[in-house]
Amino acid sequence: MDLDHAREVAVEAAEAAGALLLEGARGAVGVRAKGTAGDVVTDLDLASEKLLLERILTAYPSHSVIAEESGLVGAAGAEWTWLVDPLDGTNNVAIGLPAYAVGVALCRDGRPVLGVVRDPVSARTWSAIRGRGAVASPGGRLSPSYAPSPHGPLLAWIQGYGVTRGDATARAMKEALDLHARRVLQLWAPLLAWAMLARGDIDGIVSYRAEAVDLPAGALLAREAGIEIRALDGGPFEECFDAPAESRSFVAAHPRALPGLFDLLP
Known part of the structure; x- marks a missing residue:
């Protein structure tokens, strides 16, 4: 598998999808409910996903794809599986907030080997290949430094759509972070948070x-930039897409900052 070529395919597809989103978000956006937990889907999600699926499956017809709206396309359990988030930040777009991204990951046996994140608003793309570092375009290699603040850390909070308002664990964690962190961002677009962490x-x-x-595209990008990710108990964390929801909880930071973040949690 030529991962350099796969990155070219993924970057070109993500940037084309991003251009579609940027143009579409300037006009009226068709929004409808998705599920019963308050999530929504827009016409832009569907159009972006169609473009991404066509680009990826034309280049790799034997691969499987798991897309946010379409689900599994191709055979389950394939050696090579693409993950497609056509519009990360749908709820932001629905209210006119220009904070969203496109995410593409390629996984081998469930483990990401390639990740691409595109921010159409800033016209920036970040990508990573496992073991070969992370890069920004425009820009260069990503390698955030450790720069602690006396006022506490600036953090992002990410939670899954299945987490209810009454979840005691989530509530306790958020209260602790709000009390001790300088600021806690809730962007409604996890891929943007990953890119911000990878940049420092x-x-x-x-x-x-x-x-x-x-998760896999953003986490791989951050890891390859030098970020460490740990499960909430401090143990190892693997960003596999087929892991159960209860194991997709973690803390991610520069290795030197990680102990201090664990100290903030209940």
């Missing part, structure tokens, strides 16, 4: 039961 714009991410489709 924020100090860490704390997540509870993250969604499976967007």
Whole structure:
């Protein structure tokens, strides 16, 4: 498998989808409810996903794809599986907030080997190949430094759509972070949070039961930039898309910042 070529395919597809989203978000956006937990889907999600599926499956017809709206396309359990988040930040777009991204990951036996994140608003793309680092375009290699603040860390909070308002664990974690962190961002677009962490714009991410489709691309990008990710108990964390929701909770930060973040949690 030529991962350099796969990255070219993924970057071109994500940037084309991003251009579609950017143009579509300037006009009226068709929005409808998705599920019973308050989530929504837009016409832009569907159009972006169609474009991404066509690009990826034309280049790799024997691969499987798991897409946010279409689900599994191709055979389950394939060696090579693409994950597609056509519009990460749908709820933002629905209210006119220009904070969203496109995410694409390629996984081998469930484990991400390639991740691409495109921010159409800033016209920036970030990508990573496992073991070969992370890069920004425009820009260069990503390698955030450790720069602690005396006022506490700047963090992002990510939670899955299945987490209810009454979840005691999520509530306790968020209350602790709000009390001790300088600021806790809830972007409604996890891929943007991952890109910010990989660039060094924020100090860490704390997540509870993250969604499976967007997690591998963002986590791989951050890891390849030098970020460390640990499960909530401090043990190892693997960003596999087929892991159960209860194991998709973690803390991510520069290795030197990680102990301090664990100290903040209940």
